[in-house]
Amino acid sequence: MSHTIAIYNFKGGVGKTSTTLNLALSWSRSFKVLMIDCDPQANLTLAVSDQSRHPSNLFTISKKLLHDGQPDIQPIQISYYLHLIPGDYQMAGLESNSQFISFGQVIFYKLLTAIKNHYDFIILDCPTHFGVTVKSFLANVDSIFIPAIPDSFSIHGFRKLLQHISQVEKEIPLNILGIYFNLFRKKTLHHQQVKRQAEKELGKLILNQCVRESIRVSEAHDSNQSIYNFLENSAVASDFMKLSEEVIERLNSMSLDRIIDEHGIEDEKYSDGQPMLN
Numbered sequence: 001m002s003h004t005i006a007i008y009n010f011k012g013g014v015g016k017t018s019t020t021l022n023l024a025l026s027w028s029r030s031f032k033v034l035m036i037d038c039d040p041q042a043n044l045t046l047a048v049s050d051q052s053r054h055p056s057n058l059f060t061i062s063k064k065l066l067h068d069g070q071p072d073i074q075p076i077q078i079s080y081y082l083h084l085i086p087g088d089y090q091m092a093g094l095e096s097n098s099q100f101i102s103f104g105q106v107i108f109y110k111l112l113t114a115i116k117n118h119y120d121f122i123i124l125d126c127p128t129h130f131g132v133t134v135k136s137f138l139a140n141v142d143s144i145f146i147p148a149i150p151d152s153f154s155i156h157g158f159r160k161l162l163q164h165i166s167q168v169e170k171e172i173p174l175n176i177l178g179i180y181f182n183l184f185r186k187k188t189l190h191h192q193q194v195k196r197q198a199e200k201e202l203g204k205l206i207l208n209q210c211v212r213e214s215i216r217v218s219e220a221h222d223s224n225q226s227i228y229n230f231l232e233n234s235a236v237a238s239d240f241m242k243l244s245e246e247v248i249e250r251l252n253s254m255s256l257d258r259i260i261d262e263h264g265i266e267d268e269k270y271s272d273g274q275p276m277l278n
Ligand SMILES: Nc1ncnc2c1ncn2[C@@H]1O[C@H](COP(=O)(O)OP(=O)(O)OP(=O)(O)O)[C@@H](O)[C@H]1O
Pocket: 011, 012, 013, 014, 015, 016, 017, 018, 019, 039, 043, 127, 128, 182, 183, 184, 211, 212, 213, 214, 215, 216, 217, 218, 219, 221, 236
């Protein structure tokens, strides 16, 4: 079953693009993965491909869908199991396009529906700006995953962020997969305190795994490589790998919850906290 995840935070520089890339690389070892670069800055596209403009990108696909309702989607193959729909700076123009303002949600619904069955995971690198493009994407994904940095304003910021995201109009409630701390220094008392406080206030929304701050991430970025290709055995590559495993565990337990809900399995059927499915 395919799962679509938007990587989003309204704060810039928290690692949305790095998270998209590293989750995608990690999962593409075993699953078929598509990344969609939704940010007009197109940093993700630049990080994995050498051409800055591709004839078929998110803008050209959206424009075609808007004009004739037909998708024409030809993702770039980054590796056998990893594909990309590139970003384009012209995506910024859609924010003021009146047709797109009215039909953005439908356009992205059509886009994701057309490709969903070809992939196990579709990961969207969202821009910081909370405009019509982001809202249209958030309304159509299965879940939202939030990278955050452990700064003084984190808790207040999370509440504001969750309120913000809840403005997206959607028929079924938005599913926040979780929040994780990037650029984390585990020996810094302040970072430990922020994580503890976040866990206290937001409970299971906070993932266990953090990703440490490491110059290797920027070095890999600057040399247009993933952290796995650049330095596979580094501690930060291992953090991203463990993060990708924790996210998969969450997704698995979410789908188990759904199976349980759908089949109306009652609490008495649980033994030692383990669901007993017949
Ligand atoms: N764990 C990390 N350790 C060190 N540097 C990091 C780490 N994660 C990300 N960075 C660096 O921080 C910068 C911002 O990261 P990134 O571009 O992923 O954030 P973003 O949220 O996508 O930013 P934007 O809001 O501009 O889209 C980049 O230079 C990246 O290489």
